[in-house]
Amino acid sequence: MLTGNNHLGGPQRPTPVIELLGATLCRGGSTEEAGVEQVQWQVHAGDYWVVVGHADAGKSALLATAAGLLRPLVGCHRLFGNDSSTLTGHALTEARRCIGFVPEGGARLLQHLTLAENIALPLRYHQNLSPEQAAPRVNPLLEGLELGPLANSTPGQVNRGARQRANLARALVLRPLVLMLDNPLVGLSPAQVRWWLDLLDQLARGHDGLGLPPMTLVVTSEDLRPWLSRGRQFALLKDGRWVLLGDRETLAPAHNSNLSEFLEQDRF
Numbered sequence: 001m002l003t004g005n006n007h008l009g010g011p012q013r014p015t016p017v018i019e020l021l022g023a024t025l026c027r028g029g030s031t032e033e034a035g036v037e038q039v040q041w042q043v044h045a046g047d048y049w050v051v052v053g054h055a056d057a058g059k060s061a062l063l064a065t066a067a068g069l070l071r072p073l074v075g076c077h078r079l080f081g082n083d084s085s086t087l088t089g090h091a092l093t094e095a096r097r098c099i100g101f102v103p104e105g106g107a108r109l110l111q112h113l114t115l116a117e118n119i120a121l122p123l124r125y126h127q128n129l130s131p132e133q134a135a136p137r138v139n140p141l142l143e144g145l146e147l148g149p150l151a152n153s154t155p156g157q158v159n160r161g162a163r164q165r166a167n168l169a170r171a172l173v174l175r176p177l178v179l180m181l182d183n184p185l186v187g188l189s190p191a192q193v194r195w196w197l198d199l200l201d202q203l204a205r206g207h208d209g210l211g212l213p214p215m216t217l218v219v220t221s222e223d224l225r226p227w228l229s230r231g232r233q234f235a236l237l238k239d240g241r242w243v244l245l246g247d248r249e250t251l252a253p254a255h256n257s258n259l260s261e262f263l264e265q266d267r268f
Contacts, residue, residue, distance in 0.1 A: 015081040017178055017216055018043040018066050023075035025061045034073055035061055039242040041235070043178070048204050049218045050227040052262045053237030059220035060104070062237065063180045066218065067099045068092065097126060100171030102181040105164065109155040115166045116142060116151040122174050141169040144210045145199075161192045172203075178216045179203060185226060197230055224262040236262075 020041045027035035036058040043049060043066070053059050064070040065077060068084050077084045079095040087095055109118045119141060120134040142148045145165045155163050164184065171179060181200075185193050199207075206214040221227060224234075234245040245251055 014045060016042040016044050016078070017080055018218075019076070019078040020066060020072065021076040021078070023065065023072035023077060025058055025065050026070055026073060027058065027061065036237055036240055036242055037074075039072075039075070040244075041066075041242070043216060043218060045177070045216050046214060047216050047218075048230070048232040049235065050224070050231035050233070051218070051220045051235045051237060052222065052224045052227075053220070054222060057237040058240075059237060060182050063101065063182050063218065063220060067101050067180055068096050069101075093126075097122075097174055098177045100174065100176035100179045102164070102167050102171050102179070102184060104183040104186060105160060107167070109163055109166060109170075111155055114152045114154055115147055115158065115162070115169075118155070118166055119169045119173055122170060126174065137173055138169075140210060141172060144207075145169050160187055161189070164188070172210070172212065175212060176215070178218065180218045182220050183222065184219065185221065185223070193226060197226060201230060222262065 018041075020039045023039040023041075024034050025036045025039060039062070051059060051062060061070065065072055068077070068079050068087075071077065071085070079087065080098065082091075082095065084092070084095070109115075110121070113121075116138055117131070120129075120131060120138045123129045123134040123137060124131075142151050145168060147162060147165055147169065150158050150162055153162075155166070158166075168181075168184075184196055184200075188196065200217060200219070202209075203212065203215045204217050206212060219227065219231070227234075228248070228251070231248060233247050234251050236243040236245055
């Protein structure tokens with residue numbers, strides 16, 4: 001799926017894993033109403049993007065479009081060098097399988113299944129594995145994400161933090177190349193926030209304990225502060241605009257009036 005370099009004109013940066021070129025995003029749950037316009041964005045392998053914006057700024061639509069779950073109203077979207085509008089059937093499914101998606105607040109877990117069964121769903125659906133065949137892939141995630149004692153509990157029997165970790169485990173079970181997380185720290189305690197930040201750092205570098213290679217990360221947030229020393233690239237969604245902020249070394253929140261409202265001192 002990944003496209004190789006073209007060496008005819010000398011060394012070039014590898015093809016981006018995700019591109020949005022002149023893209024207009026859908027607003028909210030609508031597939032026709034325009035939201036953020038003129039998104040110019042390239043995500044390369046090894047990036048760790050943090051995109052900040054208010055609750056209604058379009059962060060979820062951005063991730064869904066980048067992951068190939070929504071089509072942009074205008075512009076081009078590419079997955080691993082391929083125009084997503086030309087991908088159908090098996091090719092589109094394979095491209096989407098390379099992207100793990102963690103929705104906000106532990107959403108999308110099936111309430112009648114246990115956490116272990118929810119985590120195994122992608123293996124059962126995409127690889128037709130039985131519960132017994134899926135167990136060697138599921139059990140290390142349960143233990144590594146500290147969900148072992150809750151494996152046989154249903155989502156309604158555990159707290160928000162556990163549901164969020166179960167969603168993360170389900171996103172990781174297919175060993176994606178890219179991991180997208182929509183506002184993962186919202187509603188969590190300070191101790192839980194630190195757990196998530198440390199774990200994402202490990203996933204970005206490669207998680208030996210889980211046997212996972214380095215991942216490309218894309219995170220959205222309403223608060224920039226926890227990510228200032230973690231993210232590598234930063235962007236802003238505000239007033240229907242897409243604003244690239246630069247990398248960690250060039251980002252200067254103290255001198256950027258656009259960012260002051262995202263540095264809330266009492267959030268965590």
